[in-house]
Amino acid sequence: MSSKIKKLALATAIAAVPMIAATTASAEGEKYILVSHAPDSDSWWNTIKNGIALAGEQMDVEVEYRNPPTGDLADMARIIDQAAASGPNGIITTLADPDILEGPIRAAVDAGIDVIIMNTGTPEKAREVGALMYVGQPEYDAGYAAGLRAKGDGIGSFLCVNHYIVQPSSQERCQGFADGLGVELGNQMIDAGQDPAEIKNRVLAYLSANPDTDAVLTLGPTSADPTLLALEENGMAGDIYFGTFDLGGEIVKGIKSGVIQWGIDQQPFLQAYLPVVVLTNYHRYGVLPGNNINSGPGFVTADGLGKIEEFAGEYR
Amino acid sequence: MSNAAQPTADSDERIKEISAFRNALIRPELGGIVGTIAVFTFFLLFAFDSGMFNSQGIMNWSIVSAQFMIIAVGACLLMIAGEFDLSVGSMIGFAGMMIAIFSVTYSWPVWIAILVTFVLCTAIGAFNGWIVVRTGLPSFIVTLAFLFILRGFTIFLPQVIERKTIIGGILDKAEGDWLAPVFGGKILKGLFTWMGDAGMIATFERGTKAGQPVVDGIPMLIVWALALILFGHVLLTKTKFGNWIFAAGGDPEAARNSGVPVNRVKILMFMFTAFCATVFAVCQVMEFGSAGADRGLLKEFEAIIAVVIGGALLTGGYGSVLGAALGALIFGVVQQGLFFAGVESSLFRVFLGVILLGAVILNTYIRRIITGER
Numbered sequence: 001m002s003s004k005i006k007k008l009a010l011a012t013a014i015a016a017v018p019m020i021a022a023t024t025a026s027a028e029g030e031k032y033i034l035v036s037h038a039p040d041s042d043s044w045w046n047t048i049k050n051g052i053a054l055a056g057e058q059m060d061v062e063v064e065y066r067n068p069p070t071g072d073l074a075d076m077a078r079i080i081d082q083a084a085a086s087g088p089n090g091i092i093t094t095l096a097d098p099d100i101l102e103g104p105i106r107a108a109v110d111a112g113i114d115v116i117i118m119n120t121g122t123p124e125k126a127r128e129v130g131a132l133m134y135v136g137q138p139e140y141d142a143g144y145a146a147g148l149r150a151k152g153d154g155i156g157s158f159l160c161v162n163h164y165i166v167q168p169s170s171q172e173r174c175q176g177f178a179d180g181l182g183v184e185l186g187n188q189m190i191d192a193g194q195d196p197a198e199i200k201n202r203v204l205a206y207l208s209a210n211p212d213t214d215a216v217l218t219l220g221p222t223s224a225d226p227t228l229l230a231l232e233e234n235g236m237a238g239d240i241y242f243g244t245f246d247l248g249g250e251i252v253k254g255i256k257s258g259v260i261q262w263g264i265d266q267q268p269f270l271q272a273y274l275p276v277v278v279l280t281n282y283h284r285y286g287v288l289p290g291n292n293i294n295s296g297p298g299f300v301t302a303d304g305l306g307k308i309e310e311f312a313g314e315y316r
Numbered sequence: 317m318s319n320a321a322q323p324t325a326d327s328d329e330r331i332k333e334i335s336a337f338r339n340a341l342i343r344p345e346l347g348g349i350v351g352t353i354a355v356f357t358f359f360l361l362f363a364f365d366s367g368m369f370n371s372q373g374i375m376n377w378s379i380v381s382a383q384f385m386i387i388a389v390g391a392c393l394l395m396i397a398g399e400f401d402l403s404v405g406s407m408i409g410f411a412g413m414m415i416a417i418f419s420v421t422y423s424w425p426v427w428i429a430i431l432v433t434f435v436l437c438t439a440i441g442a443f444n445g446w447i448v449v450r451t452g453l454p455s456f457i458v459t460l461a462f463l464f465i466l467r468g469f470t471i472f473l474p475q476v477i478e479r480k481t482i483i484g485g486i487l488d489k490a491e492g493d494w495l496a497p498v499f500g501g502k503i504l505k506g507l508f509t510w511m512g513d514a515g516m517i518a519t520f521e522r523g524t525k526a527g528q529p530v531v532d533g534i535p536m537l538i539v540w541a542l543a544l545i546l547f548g549h550v551l552l553t554k555t556k557f558g559n560w561i562f563a564a565g566g567d568p569e570a571a572r573n574s575g576v577p578v579n580r581v582k583i584l585m586f587m588f589t590a591f592c593a594t595v596f597a598v599c600q601v602m603e604f605g606s607a608g609a610d611r612g613l614l615k616e617f618e619a620i621i622a623v624v625i626g627g628a629l630l631t632g633g634y635g636s637v638l639g640a641a642l643g644a645l646i647f648g649v650v651q652q653g654l655f656f657a658g659v660e661s662s663l664f665r666v667f668l669g670v671i672l673l674g675a676v677i678l679n680t681y682i683r684r685i686i687t688g689e690r
Contacts, residue, residue, distance in 0.1 A: 066655065070613040074600055078380055082655055085372035099484035099606035111530055112521040165471060166481045166610035191471065
């Protein structure tokens, strides 16, 4: 009987060995950890992983990507604590909810670790928590810019398909867009959920209930792809004004075919790549850019898609 | 006629001889003990100098384990009483949101917000249990319904009231409150300052807290976890009510016939599970200062996993609170430790699955020893 238990313990240990072997090859140099708020299911962050991996390779530093599997921000705070405890040279993280993340980030800064805020957050907040800089796209401003652009194109009402309703920055995009247009957001934002079939049918239902809607705004591939299908199904594709955040294979195709007017690219690749480069050069040579870096918003339209098309979802 | 197997004269033939070793093996927490030793050995070998066993590292996995322990104690007692609660995760999100709405939106004093939330959530737990015992439906289905109902309200209410899904600013409201530190405070601060000064633990290198220890006390979360474990263990093993819990989950009909108030026991256990989830939520809200609609996602399964690793049977009537606590410790240490060991985070689930499977196989084996089934 005891031998069985021993075997069990042994089997557990053996099962774990390949995982240890599978760890990132340890470089001699600096170590940087990127902590995101994204759940495992969010494919958009794949570009971030590519960006940080390429930067690690080019700069010859050790890089790691960590995220809370379900997107639970309280779990993310623990991951930042954990990252700090393992003593890296730098931490690159998002500021998805300052209330929760400020404490752990400040503790990491105070413990002597250099921090760069990327993707979610603001330059002001980044300065407040003691980070070196902010690399990303201010979400409200990006939404506002998009709203102004749409207003110029004669838009007065819209549907914001929010597939990540629990994330405050996603609402800032919708709110910014509404403010840019100069209309009340009200119930023009719908909680679409993450399932493609649900998203598609909610868009169909909203548009049939509100046929006067001028425009559709989606917040990323997760909601844009099913929305494209919905518009094809109800015949509004190419007819209704369609703008989206972020790029992906289907979105680029949509822009090319004229169904989508523009995509707002915040360039996730740069958000992951630049902090590693900045940190490495700071640690090796003491050089540091004096300002925050805005990776977006950049409007991507049908003109000049070339490389964007080639690398959409990979580096764009 | 052969008398080879005849018991000796001075022993009772009705009592079967069980060796001390065998006796130790049928304890429900055996799997947990073996697992804990294995897991710590493993990480001491592979992740010793990674920061996992410095003061911050230890605090990190202790807090995560304590979180699991809090919900595992409730889930364990409920499972021994023969029921599940799948609404634990949603209850955590819901309870946190209620506190945020009461204290921030309605500006109630934080202690009232906390107490009202406790009453509200245990009442929902009681309602869960009442439906289960009244309708005879599987608790799996009833609490699955509440998983969605509570999560729905957790997203809907702040959307309607505040037009956002994360409500912050609770810490400002909790300033000077007498009840908030019971959930969000830290104890033994002096000891840790002394250890920091003595150079035994790491201190901050810069900033306003330079010189202070990085770990400056034991969070109340851990105190709550230990208190709940102690309470659950004593309740289960030292009281008449504890026997009722085993009886209700083992064979409810037989228990009813011998006068155990099975329905009352089950409803009380649903209330206790909800209470534990609320403790989790209040600690989280008081630590982080905000409540979000996505808090506690999938925590119900994490609680059940901890309980199962800890040796409780899914069919009820068997298990131990200490086992569940060890299960939670294993879960927390593995989850955080794989990071320190530098393992891809996606492989964490593979490892967890292997541990879960191993624990269940071991537990089944133990049950066969006890019941004698082949």
